[in-house]
Amino acid sequence: MADLSDQDLRIIRTAPMFSALSDEAIRSLAAHCLKIMLHPQEAIFRPDEEANDFFVILRGHVRVYKLSPEGNQQVLHLFGPGQTVAEAAAMKMQDYPAHAEAVDAVTLLAIDKATFDAAVRENVDMVAGLVTGLSDKLKELAGLAEQLALRKVPARLANALLQEMTAAASLTFTLSMAKKDIAEQIGTTPETLSRTLRSFQDDGVIDVQGRTITVLNVDVLNALATGQA
Amino acid sequence: MADLSDQDLRIIRTAPMFSALSDEAIRSLAAHCLKIMLHPQEAIFRPDEEANDFFVILRGHVRVYKLSPEGNQQVLHLFGPGQTVAEAAAMKMQDYPAHAEAVDAVTLLAIDKATFDAAVRENVDMVAGLVTGLSDKLKELAGLAEQLALRKVPARLANALLQEMTAAASLTFTLSMAKKDIAEQIGTTPETLSRTLRSFQDDGVIDVQGRTITVLNVDVLNALATGQA
């Protein structure tokens, strides 16, 4: 039931599992799917729901996170257009393992397990892409666990800054989200983030002007990120 | 080149990706594989090696871990007989994402990417199992990240104790490994582990006699594990 624009098609084909499919194959798959629009902060799924569908992001960003009993959250993934969410849970028909919510205005394609299974049976080459996607997520989570266990806040922050820097392809860039969200993502608090940013600035590694960061010394920042400082 | 006993077959079929295969299919796959025996502590792979093979554990236990620049390690997975190691990395032909080593005396079946690909092409039903295995690992890592970020040491230890308890199916059990290894697995030090165990004991939740633990109050232990205490 979902109409797809040409741009939608291009975005969907960004996902490894769909990259090998023809336009017609994607369109016929989408014919059985729902297009969902969400407002910022709107919930997509919760850990106690059964995973009947998984999602392809057409527009916006999705945050996948765990919640502690005290209400703290830890972001596991941050997904953007062309990425798939919860395909592993859906394939196994278990409960979703975490929370997911829209970060900004989001459009999703919701694919239910049955129609996806049918699509896989007709296009066996999707499997390689599916595995690739899962493998990427495994690697990401392994890196996250490493960071949380073995790196202190300065190293995690340095990492995040380097990521933003390379994403912007410039030594000066504007943070892609509010500082409080960055704090959350690297597993700390806004207060500690603020202090750590200031200490970087005092050390002459970066310059902070509100949401705009300029990296003054990439080498030191790299050293911080890998823990050699 | 690897001869498989009937017991080997039974163990291999424990892995979700092999569960649907016939004896002959497994034997013909194994004909192109190597059986590897390892001593305790012996390395299996390192993060800078190219992942040409992945492994099925026939005997013993394998620890997969990340290493910090300071030499601390964080265990990501602990695998036993019938589990597969590094299949995601091997399928994508990238570098291994972590270290792996034998915990005790280990026997592995090493499967290289090419022969596995061939096997998958002949037995498409393996795919579902492959995905199941990856999905399980994703869930495990997500849980680990949650614990590291959001739970304090007592909660993580309570969790570990509950796991050992249910594995033993008895309120009294002997730890499956040295305490220092448990400390490592839950991301802390032997000293802190020792103190936390003592505090549990002082609170009357468990009794500790060397490596033997008796759970005196399951409810409180559960509360500790979920963070409600």
Added chain:
DNA sequence: CGCGTCGTTGACGACCATCAAGGTATGTGG
């Protein structure tokens, strides 16, 4: 019996979350 690994305990300090308060920015309605 001696040695090495493991486990425990104590003292200490680093790191970081929390609480509280004030400052800044941004958008909204009058």
Added chain:
DNA sequence: CCACATACCTTGATGGTCGTCAACGACGCG
């Protein structure tokens, strides 16, 4: 256009958690 509300950010003070260092006792094994 200004006043105000509401977020977001910063800064300081404080305390808890946990890692580190050091010393010692307990095992297990050759």
